């Protein structure tokens with residue numbers, strides 16, 4: 001029964017472009033656009049949750065890693081004419097390398113200093129994006145980033161040019177992130193992450209090197225954020241410094257903490273609600289921010305642990321517990 | 322060769338000399354107690370031995386190997402287990418998972434192998450779960466296996482932390498007040514658990530304020546006062562030692 005409904009859900013998500021075409025033919029493009037953003041944000045939020053949710057380090061540097069990936073892909077695709085998969089891989093690696101390098105000194109800081117240090121990193125990255133004009137073109141933005149073409153050199157290729165095509169590409173990326181997220185957060189790795197998060201001195205007594213696991217989560221989280229950055233710029237075809245400001249951190253914090261920190265389902269629900277909702281609310285432009293803010297407050301007050309805990313309580317009640 | 326040897330250990334905190342020139346040796350298979358009034362430096366000594374604090378002077382040798390600048394997780398993996406005076410568990414992990422965490426790091430494995438979950442690892446995991454369940458049985462927490470450790474009572478958490486320390490089958494066990502602040506039944510339970518370990522040939526260094534427990538089960542007792550070792554000997558000798566009586570009752 002549960003398997004059946006899960007399968008139905010997956011079919012619906014995959015078939016969304018057709019469902020949208022049938023349901024709202026006139027707004028098809030717009031709705032698909034929102035869906036693509038939602039899927040990309042879900043992947044980004046999961047990558048962020050690896051750090052804040054599973055090793056419990058409040059990093060505010062995620063926009064920097066997203067930006068490093070986005071710029072790496074944008075520059076390689078436009079100036080060096082690298083194929084899509086190659087610049088995607090480069091984006092992932094570039095973000096991972098930056099994270100590993102800054103992670104070592106950052107994790108030597110205490111909890112609060114770590115948050116401030118990562119915020120500093122995000123600000124520096126944003127300043128660099130604005131001012132290193134020779135490379136990033138600064139506020140002029142990098143434009144003309146080609147649509148992704150899948151395939152390896154010499155083999156058959158597939159250009160992703162339509163909105164549904166792009167939606168499925170983003171969905172495939174999200175599926176990969178979900179699989180990796182689950183592998184990382186359960187079994188022995190997950191246990192080690194959670195031990196470090198819940199009680200660092202005791203983790204040491206258990207033979208766990210806290211720094212190693214913090215760095216691992218931080219670096220993988222950054223690598224995935226870099227990959228999402230690459231997908232993002234290939235979709236929008238431009239990359240500007242505004243894409244990697246602190247506002248992005250705020251969005252991620254809202255998604256992760258109000259969705260359900262450390263929970264796959266919570267973060268996914270958070271991504272859907274807090275990416276799609278602001279868009280839907282555009283229909284009431286005057287009241288948009290008021291409704292959005294009110295909703296945030298409601299969640300915070302009613303369920304400080306996020307929507308996930310509401311869902312869990314609801315399903316617990318249904319199961320008669 | 323002594324299993325654990327502490328030589329001339331000194332640890333100062335802003336003016337307070339918490340551990341002052343302490344020498345201590347524990348032979349393999351011994352059950353030694355470390356006692357002393359509050360603030361005499363017992364926990365600080367544990368912290369210096371297990372890598373949580375860096376000593377200012379002196380050396381700590383485990384099997385002849387210098388532990389002085391070794392990080393806690395490495396000390397643990399060398400076979401030294403410890404419990405904490407402030408009962409310490411992973412509150413959001415289940416009782417069973419609390420035990421599993423304590424074994425997995427001792428089974429050297431590549432992070433990639435963990436990601437892939439190799440057949441070898443799955444087999445080790447099954448064995449680990451079996452061992453964890455046996456230990457939960459031992460301390461009487463069988464039916465709490467799936468409960469979050471944070472939801473257990475104080476005494477139950479204490480037993481869980483004790484079982485966790487046993488998980489990797491350590492060569493040396495440092496217990497910081499295992500019988501403090503629990504009810505008399507549990508004190509007796511702890512006592513018999515520690516004795517059982519001793520009979521199995523484990524080496525135990527015990528910090529404990531409960532004199533009945535200390536005098537009943539220790540082979541040797543070391544007494545600290547103001548960070549200094551003031552006496553060392555059999556329980557009977559310690560009971561009659563003038564300096565010990567002075568340290569405990571003389572002010």
Ligand SMILES: Nc1ncnc2c1ncn2[C@@H]1O[C@H](COP(=O)(O)OP(=O)(O)OP(=O)(O)O)[C@@H](O)[C@H]1O
Pocket residue numbers: 334337338339357358359360361362363364365366406
């Ligand atoms: N982290 C620290 N910073 C400053 N002073 C400390 C620290 N840890 C311990 N001390 C001081 O060192 C001395 C020894 O403390 P310690 O905790 O080792 O004593 P103890 O013998 O374990 O006492 P108890 O029986 O109360 O547990 C005390 O004066 C204590 O205040």
Ligand SMILES: [Mg+2]
Pocket residue numbers: 363364365406
């Ligand atoms: Mg103490």
